[in-house]
Amino acid sequence: MNSHKEFLKVFPVFSIGMGFILMLVCILADAQTFASNELRWAENRKLSWQDFTGTVDPIRNANVQAVAKVAIDLTTKAENDTVWFEVQSSFIKNGSWTINRTSDYLLQHEQLHFDIAELHARKLRKRLGELRGLTFSNLRQKVHAVYQDLQKQHENFQQRYDAETNHSNNQRMQSVWNSKVEQLLIQWENYNDPLVHNTIR
Structure with a gap:
C-alpha cells in the first residue's frame, strides 16, 4: 500500500474550576517539535515555581493562588500498514501562573494536575493501541471519536479533583488524592511509553 498521511489539528481549551486550565490537543500529523515553553511529563522531573511564567x-x-495549564498532545502518522501514535502530556509554562512561590503544598496540588494529564495520556495510548478495523478512510473519524471521549473523561476527572480538594484547601482530601493518583499511575505504568502502534488496512 502506498504511503499515506492524514492531518487534523484541534485545539479545544476548557477552564476547569478556578485554578486549572485544561488544553487537550489532538494532532493527526507528522511529529511536531515542542516549543521551549512546554515541559513534557517525566517521572523524575517535577514542577517548580520557576516553571510558572504566565501573567x-x-x-x-x-x-x-495558582493556575496550571496542561495539555495532552496526540501525533499520528500512518504509513503502509502501520499507524503510529505518539501521546505526550505537557505543562504550558506561559499559560501557568502563581502569586505564591513559597508553598510546597500548593505546588504539589498543581503537580497533581500535571500527573492527572499523564494518567489520561496513558489511557489514551491504551485506547489507540486497541482500536480495530482501522483503514485510511476511517482513521480520522475513529481517532477523533476516541479523542473526544478521552477529553471528556479528563475534564471530568480534573473538575472532580479541584472540587473534592477545594482547590487544595481541604488538606485531608488533598492527601487522599495524592495517594489515589500515585496508585493510578502505577496501575497504568504499562502505558508510560509515549509511542504506540496499530495496524491499518
Whole structure:
C-alpha cells in the first residue's frame, strides 16, 4: 500500500474550576517539535515555581493562588500498514501562573494536575493501541471519536479533583488524592511509553 498521511489539528481549551486550565490537543500529523515553553511529563522531573511564567489573571478569584495549564498532545502518522501514535502530556509554562512561590503544598496540588494529564495520556495510548478495523478512510473519524471521549473523561476527572480538594484547601482530601493518583499511575505504568502502534488496512 502506498504511503499515506492524514492531518487534523484541534485545539479545544476548557477552564476547569478556578485554578486549572485544561488544553487537550489532538494532532493527526507528522511529529511536531515542542516549543521551549512546554515541559513534557517525566517521572523524575517535577514542577517548580520557576516553571510558572504566565501573567497573573487580573480578574482572578481571590481564593485562587495558582493556575496550571496542561495539555495532552496526540501525533499520528500512518504509513503502509502501520499507524503510529505518539501521546505526550505537557505543562504550558506561559499559560501557568502563581502569586505564591513559597508553598510546597500548593505546588504539589498543581503537580497533581500535571500527573492527572499523564494518567489520561496513558489511557489514551491504551485506547489507540486497541482500536480495530482501522483503514485510511476511517482513521480520522475513529481517532477523533476516541479523542473526544478521552477529553471528556479528563475534564471530568480534573473538575472532580479541584472540587473534592477545594482547590487544595481541604488538606485531608488533598492527601487522599495524592495517594489515589500515585496508585493510578502505577496501575497504568504499562502505558508510560509515549509511542504506540496499530495496524491499518
